[in-house]
Amino acid sequence: MPPIEDKPLPSILIEEEPQRTISHDTIISQVREATYSSSPLLRILQDPTIIPPETSEYIKSPRPRSSSRSRQRPSRSPRREHRSDIVAAIAIAEEERQSRHLKTLLRNCGERLDHEIRRADAATLRADLAERQEREAVSRAKSAEKEKDDMRSETTRLERDMRNYQMQLEIAQREMRRLQGDLDDSRREAEDLQRAEAQAQGALKKYQHSINDLQVRVRQKDTEVQKVVNRWYSDGRERGYDEGYEEGYEVGRKSGIKEGVKKGRKEGLREGLEKGKTEERRNAMEAFDRFLSQENMGDEARTERTRRWAQSIYNPDTSTDTVYPLDSGSVRLEHNRIQKASFSFLSSITTPIFSSIFQMSAVPQHLRKKGPKDLPKLPLSVFTPPNSSAGDSFPLPPSPSALHPAKVIDANIVTTDVNYTQYKKEIGTALAGKLKGVVLSVQGTGLEAAIKEVTSSKESSVVSFIIPFDIEKPDATLEAKLASAEVPVSLSTVFTKNTPEAQEGFKWALKLGRPVDVDIQATLSDSLLEGLEELIGNATKDLENIPPIIVSNILPPPLNLDLPIMKLMSHPAYLAFQSQVAALSLIAQVNVKFLPPDWDAPTPQTPFPGSPVEAVDTQQLNEWKRRIKMYLAPVIEAFGSERIIFGSSPSSSSKARSQAGDWYEIARESLAETGIEQAFVDAIFFTNAERVYAKKS
Numbered sequence: 224m225p226p227i228e229d230k231p232l233p234s235i236l237i238e239e240e241p242q243r244t245i246s247h248d249t250i251i252s253q254v255r256e257a258t259y260s261s262s263p264l265l266r267i268l269q270d271p272t273i274i275p276p277e278t279s280e281y282i283k284s285p286r287p288r289s290s291s292r293s294r295q296r297p298s299r300s301p302r303r304e305h306r307s308d309i310v311a312a313i314a315i316a317e318e319e320r321q322s323r324h325l326k327t328l329l330r331n332c333g334e335r336l337d338h339e340i341r342r343a344d345a346a347t348l349r350a351d352l353a354e355r356q357e358r359e360a361v362s363r364a365k366s367a368e369k370e371k372d373d374m375r376s377e378t379t380r381l382e383r384d385m386r387n388y389q390m391q392l393e394i395a396q397r398e399m400r401r402l403q404g405d406l407d408d409s410r411r412e413a414e415d416l417q418r419a420e421a422q423a424q425g426a427l428k429k430y431q432h433s434i435n436d437l438q439v440r441v442r443q444k445d446t447e448v449q450k451v452v453n454r455w456y457s458d459g460r461e462r463g464y465d466e467g468y469e470e471g472y473e474v475g476r477k478s479g480i481k482e483g484v485k486k487g488r489k490e491g492l493r494e495g496l497e498k499g500k501t502e503e504r505r506n507a508m509e510a511f512d513r514f515l516s517q518e519n520m521g522d523e524a525r526t527e528r529t530r531r532w533a534q535s536i537y538n539p540d541t542s543t544d545t546v547y548p549l550d551s552g553s554v555r556l557e558h559n560r561i562q563k564a565s566f567s568f569l570s571s572i573t574t575p576i577f578s579s580i581f582q583m584s585a586v587p588q589h590l591r592k593k594g595p596k597d598l599p600k601l602p603l604s605v606f607t608p609p610n611s612s613a614g615d616s617f618p619l620p621p622s623p624s625a626l627h628p629a630k631v632i633d634a635n636i637v638t639t640d641v642n643y644t645q646y647k648k649e650i651g652t653a654l655a656g657k658l659k660g661v662v663l664s665v666q667g668t669g670l671e672a673a674i675k676e677v678t679s680s681k682e683s684s685v686v687s688f689i690i691p692f693d694i695e696k697p698d699a700t701l702e703a704k705l706a707s708a709e710v711p712v713s714l715s716t717v718f719t720k721n722t723p724e725a726q727e728g729f730k731w732a733l734k735l736g737r738p739v740d741v742d743i744q745a746t747l748s749d750s751l752l753e754g755l756e757e758l759i760g761n762a763t764k765d766l767e768n769i770p771p772i773i774v775s776n777i778l779p780p781p782l783n784l785d786l787p788i789m790k791l792m793s794h795p796a797y798l799a800f801q802s803q804v805a806a807l808s809l810i811a812q813v814n815v816k817f818l819p820p821d822w823d824a825p826t827p828q829t830p831f832p833g834s835p836v837e838a839v840d841t842q843q844l845n846e847w848k849r850r851i852k853m854y855l856a857p858v859i860e861a862f863g864s865e866r867i868i869f870g871s872s873p874s875s876s877s878k879a880r881s882q883a884g885d886w887y888e889i890a891r892e893s894l895a896e897t898g899i900e901q902a903f904v905d906a907i908f909f910t911n912a913e914r915v916y917a918k919k920s
Contacts, residue, residue, distance in 0.1 A: 253328050499809065622895075623891075623892050623895035623896050624892075624895075626891070626894075626895035626899075626901060626904055627653075627657070627891065627904070628657060628891070628904050628905050628907075628908035628909055629657070629905055629909070630657055630659045630905070630908070630909040631654060631657045631658050631659060631869070631887075631908045631909055632658075632659060632660040632661070632662070632686055632869075632908070632909050632912035632913055632916075632917075633658065633660075633661045633662065633869070633870060633871050633883065633912075634662045634816065634868045634869060634870045634912040634915075634916060635662060635664070635775070635816060635818055635870025635871060635872045636661050636662060636663050636664065636870075636871065636872050636883075637664045637872040637875065638663065638664075638872075639665075639669075641663065641665070641672075641673045641676050641677060641685075642676075642680075642683075643661060643663065646661075646871075646883055649882040649883045649884055650871075650883045650884045650887070651883075651884030651887075653884065653887070653888065654883065654884055654887045658684065659684065659909065660684045660685070660686035660912075660913070660917070661684055661685055661686060662685075662686055662687045662688070662689060662713075662870075662912065662916050663685055663687075663688055663689065664688075664689040664690075664691065664715065664872075665688055665689070665690065666690070666691070670688060670690060670704055670708070670712070671704070673688060674688070674708055674709055674710055677710060678709055678710065685710065686711065686912070686913070686916050686917050687710065687711040687712065687713055687916040687917065688708075688710065688711070688712045688713070689712075689713050689714070689715045689740060690704075690705075690712060690713075690714055690715070691714075691715045691716065691717075692714055692715070692716055692728075692732065693716070693728070694716040694717065694718065694724075694725045694728040694729055694732075695722065695724040695725050695728050696724070696728065697728045697731050697732065701714075702735060705735060705737060711916060711917060711918065712737065713737045713738040713739065713740065713916060714732050714735070714737050714738070714739045714740070715739070715740035715741075715742065716728075716729070716732065716739065716740070716741060716742070717741075717742050717744050717875070717876075718741050718742065718743050718744070718745070718755060718758070719744055719745045720745065720751070720754060721754030721755070721757055721758045725758060726758055726761045726762055729758055729759075729762040730761075730762040730763075730766075733762055733763060733766055733769060733770060733772075734766065735770075736768065736770050737770055738770050738771040738772075738773060738915050738916060739770065739771075739772055739773070740773045740775060740816070741755070741772060741773065741774050741775070742775050742776055742874050742875060742876070743755065743774065743775070743776045743777055744776065744874065744875070744876040746781070747777065747780045747781070747796065747799070747800060747803075748796075748799065749799050749803065752799075752803035752806070752807065753803075755774070755807070756806060756807065756810070759772060759810055759813065760810075763810075763812070769812045770812070771812055771814055771915045772810075772812050772813050772814065773813075773814045773815070773816055773868060773915065774807070774813060774814070774815055774816070775815075775816040775818055775870070775874060776818065776821065776874040776876070776877075777800075777804070777815065778815050778816065778817050778818070778854060778855070778858050778867070779820040779822075779850065779851050779854040779855075780800060780820070780854065781820065781821040781822065782796075782820070782822060782850070783822075783823075784822050784823070784824060784846075784850075788849060788850065788853070791850070791853065792853070797853070800854070800857070801857040804857050804858055804861050804862075805857070805860075805861045807861070808861035808862050808866075813862075813866070814862070814866040814867070814868055814911065814915060815858055815862055815866060815867050815868070816867075816868050816869075816870050817867055817868065817869050817870065817890055817907065818870045818871075818872070818873055818874060819871070819872070819873040819877070819879070819881040819886045820851070820873070820877075821873060821874055821876065821877035821878075821879060822879060823878070823879060824879055825879055825880040825881065826847075826879070826880070826881040826882060826885045826886050826889065827843045827844040827847055827885065827889070828882075828885050829844065829884070829885045829888035829889060844889070847889060848889060848892060848893045848896065851889070851890075851893040852893050852896060852897055855893060855894065855897055856897060859897065859899070864899075864902070864903040864906045864907065865906060865910075865911060866911065867906075867907045867911065868907065868911045868912050868915065869887075869890060869907050869908045869912065871883035871886050871887060891904070891908075894907065
């Protein structure tokens with residue numbers, strides 16, 4: 224029998240478990256069993272049948288070092304020792320099997336754990352996604368709730384607006400019914416007025432026949448009175464002259480002394496003014512003498528014509544309303560309006576002439592010139608007689624609607640736009656077809672750009688530029704700008720009072736040889752206009768070539784529209800205006816600009832032909848024209864037709880609105896109604912502005 228050592232060891236069966244899915248609970252139980260159960264090697268070592276107790280005790284408790292060598296180990300038999308080795312090998316194999324089993328369990332646990340971790344991560348992601356979706360759903364729910372509230376509020380507002388619109392509709396319907404009733408009442412009133420007008424026309428014809436009879440009797444009476452006047456005129460002439468000379472000499476001497484002390488003019492200006500007055504008085508006396516000599520010549524035709532002319536002046540109301548039965552209503556009204564305008568203009572001209580004639584009676588006989596002198600000729604329209612049998616000998620003045628300037632230069636446009644776009648929209652068709660040039664007012668800083676734009680444009684109608692300057696502190700750099708300008712450039716300033724600084728600044732501007740506009744921005748008074756005369760006189764005293772001086776904001780001057788015209792005619796301000804304008808006209812270089820007035824009211828609209836105009840607007844327009852003509856008459860008498868210039872922009876101090884087209888129509892009609900002729904209109908609207916501004920110095 225071979226020894227035990229040569230026997231082969233029994234094979235250790237290691238079962239290869241198939242790959243299968245093990246549940247979570249099974250894995251946990253197997254792990255617990257493998258963890259808490261003792262290993263096979265330990266059980267073998269603890270088995271007393273295999274290992275003697277001494278050996279097990281020896282294994283369990285360590286030997287003390289002091290007695291380990293002194294004691295002897297118990298002996299064992301070779302068979303037991305051989306058996307122990309086999310058992311140990313079996314135990315080791317079993318331990319290896321269990322370790323493999325444990326590794327398999329651990330591998331499965333790891334895979335399971337990894338799988339569960341992935342599931343947990345996926346679940347976490349799904350939970351996060353669900354939370355985000357929940358938040359979005361909550362947000363959408365809140366938005367929907369808010370939109371619902373907004374829609375509810377909008378619905379409420381729309382319902383309220385609908386009720387308001389319904390109420391407005393009902394109010395508008397009631398107003399429409401009320402206006403319809405007013406319209407019916409107006410129609411009935413118009414019918415009543417038409418019937419009353421027809422009755423008035425019938426009565427007017429009757430009264431016309433009576434007036435014609437009265438006029439015949441008045442003419443007969445005037446003829447008799449004239450014969451008596453002529454008989455007594457020669458007797459009272461010498462006696463009246465002697466008495467008037469003595470009285471007028473004393474009064475004139477005293478008033479002359481007071482006037483000289485008040486005004487305080489320098490000796491040269493005072494002597495020149497007195498000399499001019501003396502010459503004009505002498506000329507007026509010569510005209511009066513010639514008039515008397517012609518009266519005594521026996522020329523019956525001239526006497527009759529003079530009588531009719533004087534009658535038309537001193538008794539205008541006796542014939543200005545003459546209306547014949549064959550005349551239509553519009554013709555009668557137009558004819559009467561023209562006659563009244565002519566008489567008003569003639570009175571404004573002849574009143575100072577006759578006053579000068581009676582004052583000249585104080586001039587001594589030896590100061591009068593012996594030779595005849597040509598008198599100034601008035602236009603024929605001034606001598607327009609009333610509508611009578613003698614009317615064929617005197618032509619009627621042209622109708623205001625037929626007097627239009629052939630060309631127009633607007634000499635006063637204040638705007639920052641070099642192309643004056645807004646102005647082109649305001650002028651209307653009547654002025655647009657006649658406009659040949661404009662004078663623009665620009666700041667000195669923008670002069671170069673404005674000139675460049677005007678010179679580069681082929682369609683520009685700019686005749687000249689106006690640059691403002693401070694009369695007391697003028698900018699010296701303006702002289703260089705004016706010298707380098709390629710187009711005509713003039714200056715403008717504001718005058719409030721006469722000071723030494725203003726005189727120096729005004730003299731500096733005149734030395735440049737450019738036209739100077741003077742805008743009077745103060746209340747018109749004797750002292751103000753006297754200061755202006757003194758300013759011009761001192762500034763031009765040492766100058767050889769004096770450029771044109773254009774005065775603005777005095778035609779018409781600022782006034783209160785609440786003051787009635789009848790009171791205005793005798794108002795001290797109006798009387799002072801007449802005298803001061805006459806004094807200004809003695810300076811040959813002074814011109815006057817005809818601008819929209821500063822009357823604290825917008826310029827009345829002048830509608831196009833055929834457009835409806837309310838009666839209130841027509842009354843306001845007529846009121847403006849009446850007041851303008853009151854100031855036009857003395858200015859025309861003093862300055863004539865060659866020193867008045869038209870402009871459409873008001874003074875810079877004016878706050879009233881004015882459109883160029885409206886002011887053009889008002890100015891044209893006012894001028895035409897004063898009885899002037901076509902040449903006069905062309906001069907004011909074109910010729911004078913071209914002469915003053917279009918020339919490049």
